[in-house]
Amino acid sequence: MKRVTLLDVAKHAGVSRATASLVVRDSPLVGAATRAKVEAAMAELGYVYNLGAARMRAARSRTVGVIIPNLTNPFFAVLLAGIESILETAGLAVILANSNENAAKQDGFVNRMREHGVDGLIVCPAEGTERRFVDDAGKWGVPLVQTLRMVPETASDYAGMDPTPGMREAVDCLVGFGHRRIGYVATDTHHSARTERLESFHAAMNAANLAPLFVRPLESTHMSARMAAPELMSRPARPTAIICHNDVLGLGLHRGLCDLGVMPGRDVSLVGFDNVAEADLVMPGLASVATEPFVVGENAARLLLRRMDAPDGPIASSIEETYFVQRGSCGPVRTVAGNVPA
Amino acid sequence: MKRVTLLDVAKHAGVSRATASLVVRDSPLVGAATRAKVEAAMAELGYVYNLGAARMRAARSRTVGVIIPNLTNPFFAVLLAGIESILETAGLAVILANSNENAAKQDGFVNRMREHGVDGLIVCPAEGTERRFVDDAGKWGVPLVQTLRMVPETASDYAGMDPTPGMREAVDCLVGFGHRRIGYVATDTHHSARTERLESFHAAMNAANLAPLFVRPLESTHMSARMAAPELMSRPARPTAIICHNDVLGLGLHRGLCDLGVMPGRDVSLVGFDNVAEADLVMPGLASVATEPFVVGENAARLLLRRMDAPDGPIASSIEETYFVQRGSCGPVRTVAGNVPA
DNA sequence: CCGTGCGTTTAGATCGATCTAAATCATTAC
DNA sequence: GTAATGATTTAGATCGATCTAAACGCACGG
Numbered sequence: 001m002k003r004v005t006l007l008d009v010a011k012h013a014g015v016s017r018a019t020a021s022l023v024v025r026d027s028p029l030v031g032a033a034t035r036a037k038v039e040a041a042m043a044e045l046g047y048v049y050n051l052g053a054a055r056m057r058a059a060r061s062r063t064v065g066v067i068i069p070n071l072t073n074p075f076f077a078v079l080l081a082g083i084e085s086i087l088e089t090a091g092l093a094v095i096l097a098n099s100n101e102n103a104a105k106q107d108g109f110v111n112r113m114r115e116h117g118v119d120g121l122i123v124c125p126a127e128g129t130e131r132r133f134v135d136d137a138g139k140w141g142v143p144l145v146q147t148l149r150m151v152p153e154t155a156s157d158y159a160g161m162d163p164t165p166g167m168r169e170a171v172d173c174l175v176g177f178g179h180r181r182i183g184y185v186a187t188d189t190h191h192s193a194r195t196e197r198l199e200s201f202h203a204a205m206n207a208a209n210l211a212p213l214f215v216r217p218l219e220s221t222h223m224s225a226r227m228a229a230p231e232l233m234s235r236p237a238r239p240t241a242i243i244c245h246n247d248v249l250g251l252g253l254h255r256g257l258c259d260l261g262v263m264p265g266r267d268v269s270l271v272g273f274d275n276v277a278e279a280d281l282v283m284p285g286l287a288s289v290a291t292e293p294f295v296v297g298e299n300a301a302r303l304l305l306r307r308m309d310a311p312d313g314p315i316a317s318s319i320e321e322t323y324f325v326q327r328g329s330c331g332p333v334r335t336v337a338g339n340v341p342a
Numbered sequence: 343m344k345r346v347t348l349l350d351v352a353k354h355a356g357v358s359r360a361t362a363s364l365v366v367r368d369s370p371l372v373g374a375a376t377r378a379k380v381e382a383a384m385a386e387l388g389y390v391y392n393l394g395a396a397r398m399r400a401a402r403s404r405t406v407g408v409i410i411p412n413l414t415n416p417f418f419a420v421l422l423a424g425i426e427s428i429l430e431t432a433g434l435a436v437i438l439a440n441s442n443e444n445a446a447k448q449d450g451f452v453n454r455m456r457e458h459g460v461d462g463l464i465v466c467p468a469e470g471t472e473r474r475f476v477d478d479a480g481k482w483g484v485p486l487v488q489t490l491r492m493v494p495e496t497a498s499d500y501a502g503m504d505p506t507p508g509m510r511e512a513v514d515c516l517v518g519f520g521h522r523r524i525g526y527v528a529t530d531t532h533h534s535a536r537t538e539r540l541e542s543f544h545a546a547m548n549a550a551n552l553a554p555l556f557v558r559p560l561e562s563t564h565m566s567a568r569m570a571a572p573e574l575m576s577r578p579a580r581p582t583a584i585i586c587h588n589d590v591l592g593l594g595l596h597r598g599l600c601d602l603g604v605m606p607g608r609d610v611s612l613v614g615f616d617n618v619a620e621a622d623l624v625m626p627g628l629a630s631v632a633t634e635p636f637v638v639g640e641n642a643a644r645l646l647l648r649r650m651d652a653p654d655g656p657i658a659s660s661i662e663e664t665y666f667v668q669r670g671s672c673g674p675v676r677t678v679a680g681n682v683p684a
Numbered sequence: 685c686c687g688t689g690c691g692t693t694t695a696g697a698t699c700g701a702t703c704t705a706a707a708t709c710a711t712t713a714c
Numbered sequence: 715g716t717a718a719t720g721a722t723t724t725a726g727a728t729c730g731a732t733c734t735a736a737a738c739g740c741a742c743g744g
Contacts, residue, residue, distance in 0.1 A: 005700055016724045021702060031722060049457045052403065053700035055394040056729045063437075063458070071426065072636070077419035084413065084440050091460055095405075097436040098426050115391045116405070116435055222619055255623045277564055278620045281597045294414070347730055357696045363732060373692060395730035398699045 004045045005153035013041035048139025055117055064092050064304065067111035067123045071099045075246065075274055075293050076124065076156060079148065082297020083122055090305055092119070099126040102187060105284065107133070109302055114140065120304045124148045127189040143307040147300040149191045158317040160193075163200040163273070166289035166322030167243075170262055170271045171204035173287075173326060174241045178333035183239040184251050186227065188217040197245055197273065213239050220245075222252035229256025233268070240333045241269035246267045247276045250286050254329065264329040269313075275325050291322050346387045348609045355383035366391055397459055406434050406646065407455035408464045411443045417588065417616050417635050418466070421490065424639020425464055432647055434461070441468040443531065449475070456482065462646045466490045469531045485649040486586035489642040490635075499649055500659040502535075505542040505615070508631035508664030509585075512613045513546035515629075515668060516583045520675035521611060522554045525574065525581040527567065527591050530559040539587055539615065555581050564588075564594035571598025582675045583611035589618045592628050596671065606671040609616070617667050626670025633664050 010020040015034060022030045029203045030038075041047075049277065053063040068076045084094050089283070091152040095116060097109040103126045113121060120143040125133065134154035137144040174182055184201050187194050205212055210214065218224050225248070232239065232253075244250040250272025257264050265284045266272040274281055275290035299318040306316065322331055350363040355374060364372045365380040372380075383389075399405040406429055411419045426436050437458060439451040445468045452475070455463060462485040467475065476496035479486040487499045516524055526543050529536050540557065547554055558574065560566050567590070574581065574595075586592040592614025599606055606612040607626045613622055617632035641660040648658065 003700090007700080017700090018702085018724055018726095019722085022723085025702090029722065034722080046451075050398075050459065050700055051457045052394045052459050053729090054702070055393075055703035055730085056700080060727090061394065066438075071423035072416075072420050074414075074416040075420060079417060079424075080419075080438075081413035081440060084438060088439065091454075094438045094453060096408075096422075096426060096436045097430065098423060111390075112433075112435060114651060115393045117392065117394050197565040222623060251620070251623050255625070258625050278593070278623070280622070281564060281593050282624055283597070283600050339505050345730090349730080355687090359730090360694055360696095361692085364693085367732090371692065376692080392730055395699090396732070398701085398730080398734035606717085 002240070003050075004047045005050070005057060006047070009038065009041045009047050012045060013038045017053070017285070026206060049163055060119050061117040062092055063095055063108070063116060063118045065095045065097065065116070065118040065121045065123075066122070067097045067099050067106060067109055067126075069099050069124055069126050069334065072096045073248065074276060075248075077302075079124070079297040082294035082299075083147075083301045084295075084297075086298050086301035086305070089299075099173060101126045103128045103130070103133075114142065118142065120308050121145070122300050122304055125151050125191065127191050141311070143304060143311060145304045145307065147167050147296060147299050149193045152192065155315055157303045157315055158172060159296055159303050159320075160196075160317070161261040161291050161296055161320040161322055163197045163289065163291075164203065166273075166291070166324050167197065167200040168204045168207070169324035170243060170287070170289055171201070171208055171210075173324060173330055174243075174269055175208045175210070177269065179239075179241040180333075181209060181237060181239050182210065182241045183213040184215045184241065185228075185232075185242060185244040185253065186215055186217045187220045187245050187249070188222065194245065201243060213237055218249060220248050222255070225249040225252025226259070227255035229253055229260055229262075233260060233262060241271070241330075243271040243273075245273055247272040247274045247279050247286065247288055249279060250288060251276075254282055254286050265331040266334065269331055269333075270329040271324075272329075279325075280327065287327040287330040288325050290325050291324050292320055296320050344684060345392075346389045348389070348391070351380065351383045351387055351389050352388060355380045361462070398538045402461050403459040404434055405437055405458060405460045407437045407439065407449060407451070407458070407460040407463045407465075409439045409441050409451055409463070410470075411441050411466055413440045415590070416618060417590075419464070421635040421639040421642075422510055424636035425643045427636075428640050428641075428643035428647070432643075445470045445472070445475075452479070454618075456484065460484065462486070462589070462650050463603060464489060464646055465644050467493050467533070469533050480522075483653070485646060485653060486648065487642050487646045489638060491535050494534065497657055499645045499657055501638055501645055502659070503537075503633050503664055504538075505539045505631065505633075505664050506545065508615075508633070508666050509539065509542040510546045510549070511666035512629070512631055513543070513550055513670055515666060516585075516611055517550045517552070518675060519583075519611065522551065522552060522582040522675075523579060523581050524583045524585065525555040526557045526561045527570075527574075527584060527586045527595065528557055529562045531562065531586050532625060543585060555579060560591060562590050562599070567591040567594030568598035568601070571595055571602055571604075575599070575602060575604060576678065581610065583613070583672075585613040585615075587615055589614040589616045589621050589628065589630055591623060592630065593618075596624055596628055603666040607673040608676065611673055611675070612671040621667075622634050622669065629669040629672040630667050631664050632667050634662055638662050 006020045007017050010017045020038050023035050099106040106126045122145045124147050129151050133203050136153050147159045150158050272286045272288035275288040279286040279288045348362045349359050353384050362380050365377050379456045412580045441448040448468045464487045466489050470606050476498050489501045492500050614628045614630035617630040621628040
């Protein structure tokens with residue numbers, strides 16, 4: 001009960017091993033009749049292609065490594081789904097790793113992936129990833145696409161998003177409702193996505209001739225945002241609106257405010273980021289900037305495919321637009337007793 | 343600028359290829375001095391182990407295939423995270439595939455995984471998966487663990503959960519609040535998880551001497567549940583409590599009820615399943631049966647490791663207990679005008 | 685001094701595919 | 715009828731590791 005090899009198939013079909021090999025790779029070189037014979041033999045013997053052996057001679061492994069910082073965050077899960085959907089149709093297998101936002105672990109994974117001989121790498125770099133990480137990939141000749149986050153001062157293909165338009169619309173909406181004291185809740189992890197969103201916030205505020213009321217870093221969990229609500233609302237200069245770096249924070253804060261009896265959209269306006277499905281479920285709905293992680297994932301995969309095709313082509317990037325989705329959590333400013341005047 | 347091979351390392355260290363091979367696999371056969379020499383050489387030359395070549399002689403590929411029905415569902419994403427966390431520490435790489443609840447696609451993935459020579463397979467079978475699927479894996483000698491769902495009449499290792507205790511607690515809680523007219527919202531996909539939960543519902547109702555008011559299948563999306571709220575509440579026999587097959591449906595329905603001005607926990611009691619993070623965020627909180635997908639994933643991975651160790655050992659399974667988490671969405675029954683008497 | 689045994693090292697065959705370069709065959713051209 | 719052409723097919727070397735079985739070095743007992 002041994003494994004069926006290409007040689008067995010060839011014998012059974014009465015051709016040489018080389019011809020059989022051409023058939024499995026459907027090369028145009030083989031004649032139609034021979035091809036049929038070989039294919040019949042393959043089916044009859046239950047032949048399974050051995051990618052391991054193939055990858056030894058040929059350079060390709062039909063395998064791509066994907067490293068994500070946190071699988072339990074639905075945002076990244078959807079990104080992964082987008083990546084997978086494109087690679088799957090290209091016939092490439094995804095080797096998955098979860099860095100848990102740990103740069104050292106991430107290094108380990110890249111090594112493991114090199115051992116597996118991946119044809120390319122899609123990485124959303126963990127916090128604290130060093131330049132070296134990206135440079136090394138270049139040195140090793142492994143096609144690399146960064147996604148959602150970009151290690152500073154590195155050059156590689158990149159699939160991300162531009163928070164500017166969505167942030168601008170969000171701030172404009174708030175300003176239109178009369179808000180002037182607008183605070184921002186950021187993550188406590190430092191990566192390019194954080195700075196990007198924060199800077200687009202500053203820019204949008206600037207354009208509206210406003211100064212941010214505060215920027216408060218918080219651990220990116222529902223609970224930490226929920227717990228922070230009392231503190232945010234008891235500041236001497238009470239905010240009338242708050243924008244959050246993502247919906248995890250946005251939804252957590254939403255609940256925290258409700259706990260306080262502060263009604264989002266009426267007593268304070270609230271904006272999240274990413275427009276996850278749940279933003280539309282809470283009451284009132286959480287206004288949010290839509291970022292389409294699935295599409296970003298697809299883009300990342302497409303960039304990688306292109307890169308694998310042309311290893312020396314110019315560096316490319318694909319930036320997805322964002323847009324604001326208004327919901328009940330944003331409303332006109334209301335002067336409440338106890339408010340500190342602007 | 344060629345690839346560094348074991349032979350290069352061996353030469354550089356002044357030993358034979360075989361010895362170098364023993365070092366990379368850290369066999370106890372090599373002496374400490376030689377080991378040090380070889381390791382130094384490896385570091386110096388930047389050697390990368392070639393798993394493809396290794397897997398050709400040895401039977402193992404240090405690779406496991408994981409097939410999930412739907413990555414965009416956070417529940418499965420967390421399951422995957424649990425699987426990954428265990429396999430990662432065991433030094434096994436995860437090859438991921440998303441079947442999209444499509445059995446034919448799933449078959450294709452299994453073939454691809456066989457080509458990659460995976461050492462094992464963890465599958466949450468798509469709807470409509472046939473017996474043959476599991477039997478084939480056995481025939482091929484690929485260790486297989488099913489998780490969360492089990493193809494009927496098949497024998498394989500299995501990591502799942504027992505909804506019974508959680509369901510029992512949920513029903514008891516509702517009954518304690520005086521509810522008698524209790525409906526159930528199921529999925530419209532048919533798999534063992536669906537029947538398992540539905541049967542445990544029937545059993546719990548039975549134990550309380552009650553008959554289910556209705557069982558309504560719905561597409562497992564927020565939107566479909568939200569849209570179904572009016573219909574559910576305008577039935578001639580109006581439910582005073584509803585249990586949902588999962589939190590996607592539970593949260594969707596929660597919102598649908600709010601839209602109608604029907605307040606969960608006051609006007610109707612609502613129970614979800616899975617206890618996702620968002621269940622605690624909506625107002626009032628959605629009571630839910632906790633199912634710990636991360637732990638189930640870990641269990642599945644552990645079962646697979648055991649199976650790979652002992653391919654002919656007895657079939658095992660690991661069933662995680664469930665428990666009820668009470669929140670604001672469950673409350674005492676309130677007789678409202680317009681209610682049809684039981 | 686030799687045989688025995690143990691711990692370590694090694695040569696050479698081998699896994700299952702792909703590559704190269706040459707051989708084969710059927711046509712067509714002259 | 716033979717050479718040239720183009721389309722298929724093939725033998726044999728090769729990728730980079732692991733395996734087997736044998737060889738080696740050394741200490742010890744007889």
